[in-house]
Amino acid sequence: MRRNLPSESAVPGVMGVVMDFMYYGDILVVDLEAGTTEEVEIDEAWEAGPVLPAALELFDKHAQDDPLLFGSGILTGTTAPASCLGFALGASPITGGPAVAPLNLFAGAEMKLSGFSMVLIKGNSPGPVYLWLHDGVADLVDASRITGKDTWQTCDAVRDEMGEQLIQVISIGPVGEAKSDLASFSINYWGSGDNAALGALMGAKNLKAVALRGLGMIDAEDPEEFYNRTMGLLPGLPSEKSFDWAFEGLGEGGLDAWLGPLVHRYRSCFACPCACNTFVKYNEDPAVMGSDGVQEPGLMVTNPAAALWLGQGGWSPEGASRAMEAMARAGVDVVRGSREISAEPLEAPGEIAAAVEALTGPAEAAWPPGEGPAEGGIFGPWTPPSSSGDRWLEVNRAAYVLGVCPLFLAASGVEREDLLELCVPAAGIKLDAGGIKEMFDRARA
Amino acid sequence: MITVRGRLGKAARDPVLERYRGAFLSAGSCGRGPVFYPRVAIYTGAGASHSWIWFADLMERMGLYDVTFMVESDISSGGLDAFDFLLVGGGDTYAMAEGLGREGARAILRFVGGGGLYLGSCAGAYLVLTGVDLEPFTPFNLVRGGMLNVMPDPPEPRCLEHKYLARYGEEWVFHPVYGEVELGPGGVGGVPCFDGATVRAPLFGGPVIEEASNDEVLARFAGLSGRAAFPWPRNDALQLVNGRAAAVVSAFGEGTAVVSGPHLEHPLFPRANALGAEALLRHCSRGSGWARERRPIGRGGGEQVDGEEAARLVQEVKRQVSNARIVAFGLEKMPVTWRIGLKVWEPEKVRMFLDYAWCRLPFVAQRAASVHPGGQLEHLAGGYRAVTDLARSLKTRIESGEDSQAEAESLLGTLKELTAAFLSVYFKLRLEERTGLPEKPRTSR
Numbered sequence: 001m002r003r004n005l006p007s008e009s010a011v012p013g014v015m016g017v018v019m020d021f022m023y024y025g026d027i028l029v030v031d032l033e034a035g036t037t038e039e040v041e042i043d044e045a046w047e048a049g050p051v052l053p054a055a056l057e058l059f060d061k062h063a064q065d066d067p068l069l070f071g072s073g074i075l076t077g078t079t080a081p082a083s084c085l086g087f088a089l090g091a092s093p094i095t096g097g098p099a100v101a102p103l104n105l106f107a108g109a110e111m112k113l114s115g116f117s118m119v120l121i122k123g124n125s126p127g128p129v130y131l132w133l134h135d136g137v138a139d140l141v142d143a144s145r146i147t148g149k150d151t152w153q154t155c156d157a158v159r160d161e162m163g164e165q166l167i168q169v170i171s172i173g174p175v176g177e178a179k180s181d182l183a184s185f186s187i188n189y190w191g192s193g194d195n196a197a198l199g200a201l202m203g204a205k206n207l208k209a210v211a212l213r214g215l216g217m218i219d220a221e222d223p224e225e226f227y228n229r230t231m232g233l234l235p236g237l238p239s240e241k242s243f244d245w246a247f248e249g250l251g252e253g254g255l256d257a258w259l260g261p262l263v264h265r266y267r268s269c270f271a272c273p274c275a276c277n278t279f280v281k282y283n284e285d286p287a288v289m290g291s292d293g294v295q296e297p298g299l300m301v302t303n304p305a306a307a308l309w310l311g312q313g314g315w316s317p318e319g320a321s322r323a324m325e326a327m328a329r330a331g332v333d334v335v336r337g338s339r340e341i342s343a344e345p346l347e348a349p350g351e352i353a354a355a356v357e358a359l360t361g362p363a364e365a366a367w368p369p370g371e372g373p374a375e376g377g378i379f380g381p382w383t384p385p386s387s388s389g390d391r392w393l394e395v396n397r398a399a400y401v402l403g404v405c406p407l408f409l410a411a412s413g414v415e416r417e418d419l420l421e422l423c424v425p426a427a428g429i430k431l432d433a434g435g436i437k438e439m440f441d442r443a444r445a
Numbered sequence: 446m447i448t449v450r451g452r453l454g455k456a457a458r459d460p461v462l463e464r465y466r467g468a469f470l471s472a473g474s475c476g477r478g479p480v481f482y483p484r485v486a487i488y489t490g491a492g493a494s495h496s497w498i499w500f501a502d503l504m505e506r507m508g509l510y511d512v513t514f515m516v517e518s519d520i521s522s523g524g525l526d527a528f529d530f531l532l533v534g535g536g537d538t539y540a541m542a543e544g545l546g547r548e549g550a551r552a553i554l555r556f557v558g559g560g561g562l563y564l565g566s567c568a569g570a571y572l573v574l575t576g577v578d579l580e581p582f583t584p585f586n587l588v589r590g591g592m593l594n595v596m597p598d599p600p601e602p603r604c605l606e607h608k609y610l611a612r613y614g615e616e617w618v619f620h621p622v623y624g625e626v627e628l629g630p631g632g633v634g635g636v637p638c639f640d641g642a643t644v645r646a647p648l649f650g651g652p653v654i655e656e657a658s659n660d661e662v663l664a665r666f667a668g669l670s671g672r673a674a675f676p677w678p679r680n681d682a683l684q685l686v687n688g689r690a691a692a693v694v695s696a697f698g699e700g701t702a703v704v705s706g707p708h709l710e711h712p713l714f715p716r717a718n719a720l721g722a723e724a725l726l727r728h729c730s731r732g733s734g735w736a737r738e739r740r741p742i743g744r745g746g747g748e749q750v751d752g753e754e755a756a757r758l759v760q761e762v763k764r765q766v767s768n769a770r771i772v773a774f775g776l777e778k779m780p781v782t783w784r785i786g787l788k789v790w791e792p793e794k795v796r797m798f799l800d801y802a803w804c805r806l807p808f809v810a811q812r813a814a815s816v817h818p819g820g821q822l823e824h825l826a827g828g829y830r831a832v833t834d835l836a837r838s839l840k841t842r843i844e845s846g847e848d849s850q851a852e853a854e855s856l857l858g859t860l861k862e863l864t865a866a867f868l869s870v871y872f873k874l875r876l877e878e879r880t881g882l883p884e885k886p887r888t889s890r
């Protein structure tokens with residue numbers, strides 16, 4: 001069934017001009033209580049398309065249904081640099097206010113390619129389910145078989161069931177199922193920047209996971225111009241590894257030097273020239289390059305704030321990595337969890353596992369002053385605060401509308417205007433910082 | 446026309462086929478006019494590889510929608526009598542000849558002798574060359590030429606060992622070049638696609654033809670491209686093929702046989718397509734009186750279902766094709782091939798079959814609700830569900846290092862049958878959409 005949403009004046013079958021490009025497919029509305037899915041057309045009043053401000057509108061409109069939304073930015077999944085970002089939006093169980101969590105690694109790009117412009121999940125399922133989105137098809141799959149599994153087991157089970165290892169799995173572990181305020185959803189195996197307990201919201205919905213895969217292509221309004229401009233940006237961009245270029249906080253040498261003895265490789269998110277994500281091995285010699293040895297040799301550190309808490313607390317890199325793994329598996333927010341346990345460094349795997357298991361929420365998060373959900377802010381502390389709170393907010397707003405990693409936008413030196421101008425060949429729309437602010441203000445009004 | 450993106454889409458938009466499409470689409474709807482609208486049979490039976498799909502694709506791009514897919518039993522039981530073209534693509538020539546048998550051979554000769562057109566590429570060409578005097582090919586003598594790429598003791602290949610040789614009695618058929626080749630004009634004059642230039646076409650193991658004196662050469666080999674593999678040293682390969690016949694037209698009774706070593710039907714080579722189209726159009730330009738009797742074909746049909754049920758079934762087809770494509774994409778990364786008969790199959794062929802259905806699904810979805818090809822849709826939904834299961838099982842076996850030959854044979858065989866069934870529905874809907882086509886019985890010549 002299809003219908004228009006939310007503007008009554010929208011003409012059925014006619015989409016807004018910009019929607020011919022950069023997004024494809026309708027908005028998916030999932031009613032977990034009824035176990036049904038429905039597709040609705042994109043509101044032509046959304047000038048920039050189904051971006052985060054549009055999701056905020058839907059969030060308010062469906063507030064009574066406890067909505068959880070997933071979406072992407074205009075440039076997500078394209079050749080634009082660092083165009084890896086999608087979003088999850090829901091009411092944070094910690095504060096009750098709307099909060100945004102990033103979909104990075106390859107989850108944002110797969111969200112864009114899933115065949116749905118945005119996903120709105122309403123209500124709670126009577127039994128455990130996971131949502132399988134693939135090429136414009138939405139399936140609610142019985143998840144009783146994976147209930148109680150940790151996020152690693154869940155990711156494996158979903159991928160095995162669907163038969164493909166490239167499926168991006170946003171899942172919760174036992175902590176999310178228990179609706180703990182310390183819960184966080186995990187992207188595949190590696191935790192996430194969900195610092196607002198949206199994982200607990202998934203648990204409340206009986207939604208064990210959202211799995212994404214699409215083989216479609218994204219159309220730009222002027223594909224050649226778009227491609228040439230994105231390629232033209234590359235020579236001026238940094239090509240960094242580890243987190244040091246973007247984060248400070250461990251003194252001389254930084255995170256890179258601290259984790260150094262365990263580092264096996266660095267990996268970027270989709271289309272990013274900077275390979276932040278740092279894979280550390282502690283169950284196998286990091287010098288071993290082959291992947292046919294130890295089955296679970298270590299962890300990909302994707303959340304530097306967590307490592308910073310543990311490093312500053314005096315943990316060894318190995319102990320810290322084991323703790324982050326335990327938290328990622330259980331579906332605990334690695335940042336808040338690390339902050340909780342940082343003061344008492346541990347080494348023995350058994351003790352670390354026990355400490356993680358003993359974690360109870362809520363733990364305070366480090367939102368910039370005035371920007372936490374309690375203050376009406378929506379962005380989490382995943383992007384490190386800069387000297388100016390206003391700039392931090394601008395960076396986050398632009399990042400989510402564009403679909404470009406906020407870390408990259410804040411720290412790479414890339415000109416934000418250059419990325420905003422890409423929206424012209426991409427979708428035929430002109431965007432500037434003022435316009436983006438207006439979109440958010442309007443959505444939050 | 447369907448919307449296809451990427452290289453395939455670019456090739457499909459090439460205007461070179463427009464004159465043929467225009468001629469066929471304006472062909473007299475009731476047998477009037479200088480060009481008749483042909484009824485096309487495409488061979489998909491024993492020995493046929495995937496390349497028959499390229500013929501289906503080409504027919505669609507030429508505006509020819511009266512297309513039926515035939516297996517060997519359809520042909521040997523006289524099914525060709527109501528058709529104007531028989532198109533036979535690549536594959537395993539031995540399996541084709543054995544499958545068709547003497548009855549099939551007689552039916553093909555009777556069909557062409559009675560005024561039909563046979564177009565064979567690659568294996569479809571080997572099958573009917575008179576110079577091939579070897580069981581089981583002897584009964585298929587249709588085109589007087591022979592082949593030059595055969596010798597008792599070919600030199601060792603420099604590459605592509607697995608595709609280099611095929612046993613041919615006491616001798617070997619060998620392939621000195623595998624990939625893109627250049628074609629120049631032969632003796633057939635006024636072929637617009639040459640237009641002073643050469644035409645590129647893929648040679649995937651097809652014959653280098655030794656034409657008979659009374660055959661017309663449609664195209665000759667006129668050079669090699671860099672986009673090919675060379676089991677022989679390039680100069681030796683060039684010496685063997687250059688100036689030799691690549692495609693010939695041979696009169697047989699009242700009909701025509703066209704054979705081509707290169708795949709003139711390959712969708713990435715629009716000018717080669719035009720070469721094949723030229724031969725087809727010339728055959729149909731003999732006036733409408735040559736069109737054969739429009740007997741009901743008696744295939745398809747099935748139970749009628751209402752529009753809602755049809756939409757549900759199409760959605761189920763979409764769901765399963767998407768699931769299978771996602772698994773198939775993963776299969777492509779695996780270093781495995783399967784030899785079925787004499788034909789080597791790569792994993793990417795699995796997705797190729799699925800993609801042809803996938804990109805035509807929107808049209809089927811749009812039309813299915815009003816046309817109600819219910820029984821066929823049910824068959825497709827169940828069939829693609831089985832394909833998804835087979836693909837997952839195949840992948841699991843490969844990943845665990847087990848032998849996957851039986852699963853691959855089963856999957857590819859099912860896909861071949863199912864793709865033909867899907868395209869039958871598709872062409873039926875296309876034909877019904879194009880009103881005014883000859884649906885009533887016509888008078889044979």
